[in-house]
Amino acid sequence: MGERVTFPSSTGPMLAGIIDKPEGAVRGWGVFAHGFTLNKESPAASRICKQLASDGIGMLRFDALGLGGSEGDWGDGSFTGKVDDIVKACEFMAERNTAPDILIGHSWGGAAVLAAARQAPGVRAVVTVAAPVDPSHVEKHYDAVVDRCLSEGSAEWMVGGRTLTLKRAFVEDVREAHLHDKIKTLRLPLLILHSPTDNTVGIRNATEIFRLARHPRSFVSLEGSDHLLTARGQARRAGRIIGAWADAYLDDE
16 A cells, blocks of 8 residues: 655756555665656556565655655756765655655666765665666756757757657756766665567667676566566566565564
8 A cells, every 4th residue: 555745856846756656574774866857657666665564675766856756856857866865865854753764766767876875874775777878878868958068058858749848957957967977986785677679778778887887786687578567467576586585684573
């Protein structure tokens, strides 16, 4: 059963989330960060978190700034802001005495959890699902308007049937974000999940993350999956893999 919650973002607007709670014994807790312009109801977020909850791991999944049920303007966000909001989500969970043992991110959210993990209270292990090694990988989604955005300060951008406002500060922040040193100094157990046939974020990204990371590190191939994990059973399969791998890092006292 999911509990709807809200908590303040790093910049003030309230973020909307759902905590998927285990019905039986609780093995641990976690926080999930969704992809670039997705939300907490995307297949990867909802299905992975529900699977983990059924396996005894309670999960908070939340909408990023200006998406889904969250307040604010998406255009006022940034990669730095997403990282800071993940930390705020972990602090919110810690205040409820359910500090997250694991931090999971899908796609751009996977890049963000790599940057947020060392700042997040309680986190013992990190999982990336179809994550890019370079946050600026997302620029290909808005490359048609990026020049106008940089010259004029902002530009409207159509994505998923919605009009979002891309702002110069967002583009510049993403271009300045680098993960190599953060991955090298993560010092937390890391599980990398990626499909070899991911046509949105290629498998080479998983290879590079794995190369940069230090042990304990693990890689599992999500064969047959697309980037969004929409194929039948793929997101739940990912959830089962995460639940088994995370067992050693859960505070189930």
